[in-house]
Amino acid sequence: MKRVVVTGTGALTPIGNSAADFWKSLVKGVSGAASITKFDASRFKTRFACELKDFDPLQVIPKSEARKYDLFTQYALISVAEAVEHAGIDFDTLNRNRIGVIWGSGNGGIQTFQEQVSEFARGDGTPRFNPFFIPKMIADIASGVISIRYNLRGINFTTVSACASSNSAIIDAFNYIRWGKADMIITGGSEAPINETSIGGFNAARALSTNNEDPAGASRPFDVGRDGFVMGEGAGALILEEYEHARKRNATILAEVAGGGMAADAYHLTGTHPEGEGAYLGMMAALEDAGLQPTDIDYINAHATSTLVGDNTELTAIERLFGERPAVHISGTKSMTGHLLGAAGAIEAIACIGALQEDTIPPTINTREVTPEFAGFNLTLGSAVQTPVRCAMSNTFGFGGHIATTIFKKADRNGK
Template sequence: MKRVVVTGMGVVSACGTDIAGFWNTIVEGRSPAIPITRFNTEKFKTRFATQIPEFNAANYLDRNEIKRSDLYTQYALIAADQAIKDAGVDVSTMSPFDIGVIFGTAQGGMDTFEHQYREFAEKGYEPHFNPFFIPKTLVNMAAGLISIKHGFMGVNFSAASACASANTAIMDAFNYIKWGKAKIIITGGSDAPISEASIGGYNSLKALSTRNDDPTKAARPFDIERDGFVMGEGAGILVLEEYEHAKARGAHIYAEVGGAAMTSDAYHITATHPEGKGAIRAMHLAMEDAGVNTTDIGFVNAHATSTPVGDISEAKAIKSVFDGHDVMVSATKSVTGHLLGAAGAVEAIISVKVITDGIIPATINTTTIDPQIPQDLHIVTGESIDKKVNAALSNTFGFGGHNGVVVFKKI
């Protein structure tokens, strides 16, 4: 089996539209949550999100790219451009069939669907849909357009496992390279869910925080006063590469992808298993795949979204897996918000940065741990801490019972 490493990264989020700015926001623990400006929120229970402020796709993409792509795809294209440049990938120096794209999203082109159908409904006559309507809404289009733009002709598809989508894509990319099916794969996830349909829908599920008077303090994973997650948006991209190939071309290597695993809770359409059975199994399998033990893991990037039920089940699962080992746990969605299908990608980037920079970011806004959460679980709160980490584990869990776990190792 081939070894797989990370040679490039790119990000677009409210925390920053480049890796340096994004990481600084995470380390400093500054929530970018603001009142939503994309639509009138007067009738909504939740009126804020980690919305990318003053985003203008024209600053990054040409007119044709914008015309044929949904917002989620635009985020993906911008982050991919960063990551490909960071990795120094040049398709002219190798076979285009050795470079692929495997990408995740939870909702795809919902923004386009919502706006186009509203326009049709309001006009009240024979529909004249935009000719790009169908391509823009497809969940595979971010992967397709990344490959078209850069000439990558290898494996190309999208993964959809709700909020575990990015980790699913990363795992698939890892396995394709490990099995010798590709040299380089561009992977990650993107979502653009700050829309009336998404906010309204998640409000109906009672999944979102309604702390409208204090948005930056709304995401508070594991805290006794948590009341739901903060919606986020954006994209995260990692360039995964076969180790010997990366060495041969002199690429900068950030970290190794040690292992990955997926399981299903087979329990409920939205709730996680109360005993965390699927999560426990996925963490064990990912570490087994990576050839590491619990004592090798120095950091767990928790999925913890700030929902009343999900945080408890995950905390119990982590405690079950790492019982007897004082592993550091942080819930970085307290800063980023929940980027749905992009969550695993931005958290993978954070996990890699923890390994390369030796800094564990804090879970912000968490002051009183819920008594139902194991009190001896080492949740990093307050401020980020300096700590050498050789291996990190990143959790993602999605509606439908999808559990995706990835392990990163110091190279």
């Protein structure tokens, strides 16, 4: 099968509106959490989130066009524009029939859905819906809009596997390229869930932190006092490309996609398997796919949402696969970004690529006292660590038991 490499990235996150700014904030240990400004959250159990800062879609998207798109599609377009520029792509010189888009989103246009249904409920029963309601809402629209923007006629679809969505998209893109079905695929994910519906719904599920007194310190993976995740929003985009195709156009190779693994907990509607069965199987499948051993992995970007059960089950699975008190560096970057749901895997893939390029492990912030049974793990608490990074693994787990793990490998000094 063909080799697959990453030649461009783009990010729109609560701690940086570009991939470069996102990485700088990660290394510095910056928190993106603060009081919610998108709506009046005063009556909600959770009144804070990791929102984007200084977001202006009109810098990239014309006003007449932006009104047709939900925020999650706007976020997608902006991150993709950066990735395309970063990769130095001139689509006019390439075969657009062999360039595709595989995008991930867990919720799609949930803001649009909320607005339209609320407007109908406030009315007299006469149906008056925006003609863009359906295309703004459906989860697959972002991949379609990206392909329209760049006139790309290759493989095109959206993966929906809750919080594993964008890792699922990356794995699918990786597979289609190495099978020879495409030369290049734009992949990643976007999510815009900071609204009454999402915050209220996740509050009802008791999934969100309610530490309203200390938003910046609320996301604290692995900590004995953690009380739930912090909602985030944004997008991450990656340009995946067949190796020889990338070399032919003299592209800079940022990293190589080494492997991907998917599995299922097959256990609970929202909870993780108590022994981390799906997480273990997903990581094992990714290693086998990459032809690697656990000792080859230098960094794991953990799913680590800061939920009471989820963090423990992931570390249980890591210990089962990597050995008791494994030496591998682990960090939970959601402590800074919050949880971007279906977009989490995309920005965390970019974090892994940064770790490979800079030989730097981004930290887990806010964690003060690790759950005792996992106190010996190398969780990179407090500050970044400089160390050689050859291979990095990224875990994502979604409601319904969906598991998706990706592995990225360092490109050599010549970009090979």
